[in-house]
Amino acid sequence: MKPSIKTFYHTPSSTMTYVVSDPATKTAAIIDPVYDFDLPSGQVSVSSSNEVIDYVNEQSLDVQWILETHAHADHLSSAQYLKQHLGGTVAIGKGITGVQKTFKQVLNLPTFTTDGSQFDQLLVGGDRLPLGDLAIKVLATPGHTDDSVTYVIGKNAFIGDTLFMPDSGTARCDFPGGDAALLFDSIGKIFALGDEVDLWICHDYQPGGRALKFKTTVAKQKADNIHLANDVDKTKFVSTREERDATLAVPKLLYPAVQVNICAGHLPEPEVNDQAFVKIPLSLIQ
Ligand SMILES: [Fe+2]
Numbered sequence: 213m214k215p216s217i218k219t220f221y222h223t224p225s226s227t228m229t230y231v232v233s234d235p236a237t238k239t240a241a242i243i244d245p246v247y248d249f250d251l252p253s254g255q256v257s258v259s260s261s262n263e264v265i266d267y268v269n270e271q272s273l274d275v276q277w278i279l280e281t282h283a284h285a286d287h288l289s290s291a292q293y294l295k296q297h298l299g300g301t302v303a304i305g306k307g308i309t310g311v312q313k314t315f316k317q318v319l320n321l322p323t324f325t326t327d328g329s330q331f332d333q334l335l336v337g338g339d340r341l342p343l344g345d346l347a348i349k350v351l352a353t354p355g356h357t358d359d360s361v362t363y364v365i366g367k368n369a370f371i372g373d374t375l376f377m378p379d380s381g382t383a384r385c386d387f388p389g390g391d392a393a394l395l396f397d398s399i400g401k402i403f404a405l406g407d408e409v410d411l412w413i414c415h416d417y418q419p420g421g422r423a424l425k426f427k428t429t430v431a432k433q434k435a436d437n438i439h440l441a442n443d444v445d446k447t448k449f450v451s452t453r454e455e456r457d458a459t460l461a462v463p464k465l466l467y468p469a470v471q472v473n474i475c476a477g478h479l480p481e482p483e484v485n486d487q488a489f490v491k492i493p494l495s496l497i498q
Contacts, residue, residue: 355395
């Protein structure tokens with residue numbers, strides 16, 4: 213049986229959240245949930261997450277999994293909020309421990325634990341997670357980040373930040389732990405799933421103002437992806453990717469997002485008067 217797939221688009225971060233469910237048993241997984249976050253005020257809110265909760269309740273779904281494709285740098289994960297309201301096991305790729313070690317240093321978080329224990333489960337390539345009568349197969353797809361994984365459910369792959377829609381190319385590889393050569397190999401693994409497999413995209417930035425798109429196929433990516441055209445080889449891909457990455461700005465929400473996301477979507481502990489904080493490293497440019 214095919215899974216039911218419901219897409220939620222978070223406009224401020226251009227992120228797709230997916231609810232994937234087994235129609236026979238109503239068992240569901242939520243992939244890449246988002247908080248609404250207003251940087252100037254520090255306000256974290258839940259209206260986008262509540263849309264997901266409403267859908268799950270309307271459909272009488274039983275959420276077994278809350279899955280991250282990776283530690284995102286552009287939005288704050290609402291995994292814990294959804295877990296609190298819907299249940300489910302919060303899981304991410306085991307490579308999160310490397311991301312945690314990196315940002316423990318970058319952000320000077322001396323008491324932060326880097327064994328991934330903030331998550332309920334750490335995943336490695338080859339893992340198979342039950343989803344009612346269906347299964348979620350985990351494919352390790354590092355390159356954008358160390359911890360990036362793809363979730364394969366039947367003929368559907370939720371590919372995180374590896375490939376965007378064909379007109380938008382591939383994900384940046386310049387974050388700590390990113391590696392364009394690894395991304396090229398990971399794209400090869402996604403292509404090996406088969407031409408007919410549907411690829412569900414994590415972000416769409418609507419280039420040229422075109423309508424939102426979030427679903428494509430392996431065949432279409434092979435034919436049309438602007439970073440992979442003309443059977444580009446690994447060396448050429450890496451140089452093109454690295455040249456482009458050198459021009460990209462730091463994501464606006466990088467530091468707040470990473471602090472929450474390496475902690476499985478737990479907001480920082482309040483310090484005084486119930487007030488929590490995030491850190492931003494400063495550098496003086498003269
Ligand atoms: Fe990302």
